[in-house]
Amino acid sequence: MKTLVIAEKPSVGRGIARVLGATQKSKAYIEGKDYIVTWGLGHLLGLKMPEDYKKEWATWEMNALPIMPQKMEIKPLKNTAGQLKAIKQLAARKDVDSAIIATDAGREGELVARWILQYVHFKKPVKRLWISSQTDKAIKDGFKQLKPSKAYDHLFYSAQARAESDWLIGLNVTRALTVKYQDSLSAGRVQTPTLAMVRKQEEKIEKFVPKTYFTIDLMIDGEKATISKGQAENYPTKEAAEQVIKELDDAPIIVADIQEKTVKEPAPLPYDLTELQKDANQRYQFSAKKTLNLMQALYEKHKVLTYPRTDSKHLTTDMVQTMKERLQSVQNFSPEAKEALKKGGKITNQRVFNNSKVTDHHGIIPTEERPRPEKMDSDELKIYRMVVSRFIGLFLPEYVVKKVTYTFKVKETYFALSSSQVLEEGWRVGNIKETGKKHLYQKGDQVRQSTLIASKHLTEAPSRLTEATLLQKMEKFGLGTPATRAEIIEKLISSDLMDRTQAKLTVSPKGKQLLSLVNPKLISPELTSKWERELEDIAKGKASKQAFIQSIVGETKALVQEIKNSKQSYQDFSLTQKKCPDCGELLKEKNGRDGKYLVCSSQTCQYRRRKDPKVSMRRCPQCHKKMEIHEGKAGAYFKCKFCNIAEKAADKKNKKMSKHEEKRMLKKYSAPDEPMESPLAAALKAAMKED
Numbered sequence: 001m002k003t004l005v006i007a008e009k010p011s012v013g014r015g016i017a018r019v020l021g022a023t024q025k026s027k028a029y030i031e032g033k034d035y036i037v038t039w040g041l042g043h044l045l046g047l048k049m050p051e052d053y054k055k056e057w058a059t060w061e062m063n064a065l066p067i068m069p070q071k072m073e074i075k076p077l078k079n080t081a082g083q084l085k086a087i088k089q090l091a092a093r094k095d096v097d098s099a100i101i102a103t104d105a106g107r108e109g110e111l112v113a114r115w116i117l118q119y120v121h122f123k124k125p126v127k128r129l130w131i132s133s134q135t136d137k138a139i140k141d142g143f144k145q146l147k148p149s150k151a152y153d154h155l156f157y158s159a160q161a162r163a164e165s166d167w168l169i170g171l172n173v174t175r176a177l178t179v180k181y182q183d184s185l186s187a188g189r190v191q192t193p194t195l196a197m198v199r200k201q202e203e204k205i206e207k208f209v210p211k212t213y214f215t216i217d218l219m220i221d222g223e224k225a226t227i228s229k230g231q232a233e234n235y236p237t238k239e240a241a242e243q244v245i246k247e248l249d250d251a252p253i254i255v256a257d258i259q260e261k262t263v264k265e266p267a268p269l270p271y272d273l274t275e276l277q278k279d280a281n282q283r284y285q286f287s288a289k290k291t292l293n294l295m296q297a298l299y300e301k302h303k304v305l306t307y308p309r310t311d312s313k314h315l316t317t318d319m320v321q322t323m324k325e326r327l328q329s330v331q332n333f334s335p336e337a338k339e340a341l342k343k344g345g346k347i348t349n350q351r352v353f354n355n356s357k358v359t360d361h362h363g364i365i366p367t368e369e370r371p372r373p374e375k376m377d378s379d380e381l382k383i384y385r386m387v388v389s390r391f392i393g394l395f396l397p398e399y400v401v402k403k404v405t406y407t408f409k410v411k412e413t414y415f416a417l418s419s420s421q422v423l424e425e426g427w428r429v430g431n432i433k434e435t436g437k438k439h440l441y442q443k444g445d446q447v448r449q450s451t452l453i454a455s456k457h458l459t460e461a462p463s464r465l466t467e468a469t470l471l472q473k474m475e476k477f478g479l480g481t482p483a484t485r486a487e488i489i490e491k492l493i494s495s496d497l498m499d500r501t502q503a504k505l506t507v508s509p510k511g512k513q514l515l516s517l518v519n520p521k522l523i524s525p526e527l528t529s530k531w532e533r534e535l536e537d538i539a540k541g542k543a544s545k546q547a548f549i550q551s552i553v554g555e556t557k558a559l560v561q562e563i564k565n566s567k568q569s570y571q572d573f574s575l576t577q578k579k580c581p582d583c584g585e586l587l588k589e590k591n592g593r594d595g596k597y598l599v600c601s602s603q604t605c606q607y608r609r610r611k612d613p614k615v616s617m618r619r620c621p622q623c624h625k626k627m628e629i630h631e632g633k634a635g636a637y638f639k640c641k642f643c644n645i646a647e648k649a650a651d652k653k654n655k656k657m658s659k660h661e662e663k664r665m666l667k668k669y670s671a672p673d674e675p676m677e678s679p680l681a682a683a684l685k686a687a688m689k690e691d
Contacts, residue, residue: 001097004090005037006113008103011300013039016102019139028086036090044084045074045115047167060179066172066560072164074115088120101149102129106309106360108483110152111159128152132307133367134300158539165189165552172556176563177517181570185514186495189528190480191488195497196523197473199507199515201465208461214241218415219451225408225417241454248410253447256409264400266349267393267427269313270363273482274475281468284382285503288467288486294383304371305387309483310361314354323347325368327395330388336429340395349394365391393427400424406441464504478529509573519562575601582607620645
């Protein structure tokens with residue numbers, strides 16, 4: 001008899017099959033003596049749409065809202081139906097007597113597999129593989145420690161509750177707003193309060209009025225001592241500051257106090273996903289989504305990092321014995337790693353081992369797999385080095401610094417001057433900074449070489465949020481999970497509710513209107529963070545899925561009713577003055593991955609074209625910049641907008657390209673377009689056309 005193993009992706013499935021000795025390959029699975037390894041393509045199933053329950057729900061009508069199916073059901077996703085059919089056939093085989101869930105060890109991974117098993121009506125025994133890395137060793141060890149799938153039932157209930165609550169609130173509120181204001185307006189349980197955070201920061205900037213103020217500083221031997229806290233630190237005018245200086249100018253300056261302390265700073269703990277995304281955004285301007293994708297590649301493809309979708313920074317105590325082997329695998333990345341190995345490869349920062357602070361997965365660290373940098377692209381290597389640097393720090397001594405604070409008294413005014421001296425570089429080796437000079441003052445000394453000065457300052461406006469600072473706020477308020485925050489940000493941008501310009505985030509005019517149209521409870525992060533805590537409690541078996549969904553149903557009804565009763569007006573800022581050549585209605589401007597598009601505002605018209613020409617990978621022969629792809633009477637051609645040079649996209653004989661050749665050329669020199677709308681929005685829009 002054989003066991004059916006279900007992985008989440010083909011690449012992971014192939015790795016598991018190799019370890020299990022399965023070698024007979026087919027399109028949808030790999031078979032061996034004892035195991036058949038198959039896979040999803042991410043999710044193969046999703047929750048049914050309204051029209052799948054009732055035909056009358058296919059039309060977007062306010063009277064039908066809120067839509068509340070008696071029981072939420074699942075259906076195959078259109079593009080992956082073939083793989084699901086293959087799994088169903090494998091599950092029905094008479095020589096298959098059990099299954100192993102080997103999808104990602106987390107909430108979404110559990111949902112992927114459970115929905116598959118539910119859909120194919122699998123009634124045989126099921127076990128769970130729970131591993132944090134994809135190395136051969138981790139897979140072998142994991143198969144020795146399989147647990148009954150029942151041990152993870154509560155995780156599945158939590159995943160179900162999250163999916164169903166997002167459907168109930170997201171679909172109903174989105175549909176109500178879209179019907180009410182005749183524009184695609186996407187709202188959701190997590191995305192709307194996230195958008196509100198960006199807007200709140202913008203409002204602070206808009207209300208900000210810069211002010212001039214002055215400070216008094218004491219210059220001693222070329223260094224600046226500032227007025228101690230608790231005294232008048234700022235002065236509204238230069239005259240006020242100069243008056244104080246005049247009063248203090250002739251007074252003796254005495255060393256009133258000297259405070260010395262030695263500070264020991266251990267290395268930071270390993271990354272969790274959110275902190276890694278924040279640092280990558282600050283250091284390399286990577287989006288949260290890009291960082292997650294790079295991490296997934298390092299985890300699945302290169303197998304050099306542990307599971308990335310974690311909110312833990314600690315490690316479990318049973319990992320102590322694996323640390324030296326992991327350090328050996330990365331020794332070529334740092335001379336400090338080799339030095340640590342010479343000293344026995346022992347962890348110096350023992351606080352990293354704490355079972356009580358590890359949730360589903362431990363912090364992100366290297367695996368025992370030796371990396372092959374030549375196989376990684378430059379961005380993957382950047383992320384890998386960040387994780388390795390954090391990991392190596394765990395083996396290095398503490399950073400030790402001596403800090404000295406001098407307090408100078410001038411009459412009854414006190415000034416403070418601080419300096420630091422590094423005593424032990426420790427884990428900060430090569431990245432240290434000393435401040436101030438090594439002063440030789442004694443308490444009671446009178447300082448003679450000194451000057452009081454007035455310095456002018458201007459208050460600074462708050463900065464716009466970046467993805468790094470937004471992720472930090474989302475984490476603080478419990479909005480989403482490490483695994484979903486990147487998708488939430490990307491959805492807000494793709495829905496034209498938020499813009500990303502040079503790493504700064506802004507709310508679009510459409511987004512501002514959306515926030516004014518929905519209930520403040522949906523905007524506030526407090527309610528959503530409460531829901532997220534309840535989802536965590538469901539996963540831990542401390543709360544009921546049914547009770548949670550019942551509360552979501554109540555909130556959904558209230559939110560929809562408020563939209564129905566609203567008297568607010570709406571202006572579509574995406575409308576242009578250009579008319580559709582097919583029906584004469586005005587065109588709307590929409591964002592795509594590789595530029596802006598113009599689409600017809602009529603719900604029944606399919607007209608759509610690119611606003612600006614698409615940029616190709618072909619380089620201009622003169623300035624070497626990327627050329628645009630244009631469409632002319634003779635077909636597609638390349639043009640440089642800087643030099644105005646044009647090149648025919650034809651064969652060597654300068655023959656006119658066929659439609660097939662033209663399509664192949666476009667595919668070769670450009671990236672595929674991003675869908676203009678989410679699947680939900682597209683389905684709802686299609687339904688409206690039938691009205």
